[in-house]
Amino acid sequence: MKRINYKAISITLFPFLLLLIGCTEKVDKNTxxxxxxxxxxxxxxxxxxxxxxxxILESKDGKERTTALAKYEENVYKDYFANETAYIDFISRYGTVLMTESYKNKYTLKVENIEYERTHSKENIYNFSIQLQYRKEGKDLPEVKKITGQADLNDEHKIERMLIRINDLWGSFPKHKGK
Incomplete structure (x- = not known):
């Protein structure tokens, strides 16, 4: 009967285990x-x-609203992005799109906490995990969802790419049936 060499197996698997759990490190937000x-x-x-x-969202004229939203997004977000492409990518996916959806469904959102981990790469890539509180208008108790994502920044602290995994959040909202 053959004996299993657990020591050899553990020595072989140890580097793979390090890759799985050692690819990020916690980050102190303040430093x-x-x-x-x-x-x-x-x-x-x-x-x-x-x-x-x-x-802006309550304004009646569609063209006026579109122009006002574009100006609002530029004032709020543009300075944080490395270039026009990164900025446009963000606002077309997230920007006021997130707030418009919650507004239409009569929800308010609030970030309660964000945890960050820096990846072990040559790039400035951070994974994040958000505790996001959302509350339906007229409800006393808010609910909390965990939202995750990743941000890739350049050496000037500007965002080159950002991913926010929000699909699970929208499933929490019942379908809008008009005002």
Missing amino acids: DEYIQTVESVLHNALTGPNDKLKE
Whole structure:
């Protein structure tokens, strides 16, 4: 009967285990300069809608609303992005799209906490995990969802790419049936 050599197996599997669990490290939000950029964008994108945005969304004229939303997004987000392509990619996926959806369904969103982990790569890539509170208008108790994502920044602390995994959040909202 053959004996299993557990020592040989563990020596062989140990490097793979390190790859699985050692690819990121926790980050102190207060000492990492890259985090400030990501934190600002996430709070702006996932807290609200604020009064200014509500005012824009309630405007009657479609063209006026589109122009006002574009100006609002530029004022809130543009300075955080490395270039026009990164900025346009973000606002077309997230930007006011997130707040518009929650506004239409009469929800407010609020970021409660964000945890960051820096990946072990040559790039400035951060994984993040958000505790996002959402509350339906007229309800006393909010609910909380965990949202995850990733941000890739350049050496000037500007975002080159950002991914926010929000699909699970929208499934929490019942379908909008008009005002």
